[in-house]
Amino acid sequence: MLINEPDVLVQLAVEAAEGKRALDITVLNIGGVSVVAEYFIICSSRSPVHARAIADAVEEHLQQHGAGQPRREGFRTAQWVLLDYGSVVMHIFQEEQRRFYNLEHLWGDAQVVKSPLSM
Secondary structure, three states: OOOOOHHHHHHHHHHHHHHOOOEEEEEEEOOOOOOOOOEEEEEEEOOHHHHHHHHHHHHHHHHHOOOOOOEEEOOOOOOEEEEEOOOEEEEEEEHHHHHHHOHHHHOOOOEEEOOHHHO
């Protein structure tokens, strides 16, 4: 597995988020509708502490597999934490912010995928 492949990045990030019990994980293949990235991973957390724990776990897991450091936003308040790996962008929301921003609706033309590696 090559860690710089978007499909592998997604799989590893989802595994790490699941390990920290992230809620309602959704993977959107936005490559066909945007040049921003290939995939968005969207999940919810129960609290700012939980959001930071998810983000830390994802970063650590991906670094263990050779991924570089992501651009990171929102970590201090942890209402919406964004980890940008270039081709894969992970959004970790508090539930209220997730409902408000509703990225799944905003990117409604994107394909929802269960696991990019099984496509």
